[in-house]
Amino acid sequence: MAEKPRIALVVGSGSVKCAAALGLWKALDHEGIPIDMLVGCSGGSIYASTMSLGFSLDECIEYTQTLWNEKVTNEKNWRAMLSAVFPKMFKFGHDFGMISDRQMMKNLHQVFGDKTFADTKIPLTIMTTDFYTGEQVPLSSGKIVDAIRASIAIPFIWSAHRVGDRVLIDGAASNPMPVDIAIKEGAEVILAMGFQAPLPSKVRSVSRYAFHINGIMTNNLYQSNFAFHNAVHHAEIIPIFPDFERSIRLFDTDQIPYAIEQGEKATQEQIPYIRKLLNL
């Protein structure tokens, strides 16, 4: 392994569970281990962004709690719902989403303002998916707000987001835990934090059904990508999969402190091995 191995942190999709990344950071910080590169996908893009901009841990916790609260998910997009039932009367298009993004955009602006990828202290990549072709589109330039908004555009929940001349959606639709970005960039030690998508136990409507199928396909994609990345990486990928005994659903924002705690615990278990790898 190189003299000073480069450490990448990859935070996969998992909505509020991604807050576990802050716990991971806390544990590394405690040991004085720096991160050289950040990659985020979907919910993970929010945490990767705040960390890369050089905010303190407390600021990150505070900002992400402001960002992601119930208000964000409360405002239904009635026009979109009607367009699903009466596509001719209420024009139906790629901008379909069940929840209005007004509050989300407002919150994102409050935290990130007009900051761009050029303002980051640690190099950052955010994963999104091309809505039309399904290809992964990693973003590493432009406004952070746009990149996050695109990366969290969960199918059926939030509408797709236009960035430049591309229409983008949730990075989880192509690459839920984008370890490959860190491999390509030459990181030697990759901390891969990933989460299974929560699956509803009861499916009671067409939209829930569609959402359930998306969830299981995201999980399968997450698993097959991870399998491939493990088989081809030349150095070391350390999986950090926090355990959640409580069931945390997509928008259970009150569970953020618990997620952080579990992330810290899962990381602490790996600290001795990470130290050995880094010759500390």
Added chain:
Amino acid sequence: MEINITKGNVDIIAVSGSIDALTSSELVKTLNDHIHDGHPNVIVDFGKVEFMSSAGLRAILASVKEARAAGGDFRLASPQPGIDKVLKMAGFYNIVKIYPTVEEALASFG
């Protein structure tokens, strides 16, 4: 990491500790030597494996391919829950026969 070999109809290779970037090359060497010593069928007992990283997974994968190319098979037995989760995530259940106990793995070779 420690490796113990129990001879039998099909040899059982028990691994304990951590299979990672610091230990995996030793495991690959042991397994490959064993396979090419006329024992292409192996059972690897995972009961006491505590941790597995990507280097460990790649080592196992290399030996699986080695065993099959030599006309045998590589089967895994008794992974603990934490390791089982990693094996599932890394796609091993799709491509390797994995059994809850060593006895079942033995029986699978008939």
Added chain:
Amino acid sequence: MKKHLSIVIGSGSILCAASLGLMKALKREKIQPDMLVGCSGGSLYAATLALGFDPAAIHEMTVDMYKNDIVEGYTSNLRAAMSGETRFNETSGLVDDKILMERLQTIFAEKTFADTTIPLHIVATDFYTGEEVVLSNGRLVDAARASSAIPMIFPPWKINDQLLVDGAVCNPLPVDVAIKEGSDVIIAIGFELPMRRRMNSYTAVTTHFNSLYMNNILKSTFAFYNAAHHAEIIPILPSFEKQIGGFDHHQLPYIIEQGEKAAEEQIPYLKKLLEN
């Protein structure tokens, strides 16, 4: 040592008929597979080939299968379900599966996996967990029905108390089954689903998202299988320049021809592999 040869036929509805072209090319060379694996639309071809049906009969079966009455009632059922007029849950589908079942019954009757002359495996997905379920015994009607239960369109299908959907939800081109069973040479015939540019209904978007995910899972699993297999996987990926809709059974000759063409390109290499 004789090499063990498997053929894996991936999902792709009517495009899966390209596997008939592949079989034609293999037959000419007197190459017989030792195992067949099928997923979703591919399960129909894997199963009928494993039963030893002749290509003409399978061709006829395809023409009969993909008539568009098979999805009758879709639009009105969707509207009723979206507006809450009718209930929709995990056992529902937007299309009555009566016609599909009749056609599958005509093809397979009461035949089981035990009746096949070539070992056969069919892949489906557990509806609740999303995990891969490999079917290797029981009635072929059930296996084919479960494997091709396109999400939302056809109701999932229960086998031994397990609710199953389309195999493409977990593994559109299940090469893993052949790897695990110890095959040496694996011919994998797979299809990317067409991506839409225009979407003007909830259905169109849902179908688009499903195809998008399935294509990405196809690429991702295939990448892993290539890294994990000890011998050789020969991909056969027929290209279709013409637009082919789900029920374009008049395009069948073209589809089969493209499959045969793609297969022929690989025949010399395949023969060398099998001789060695």
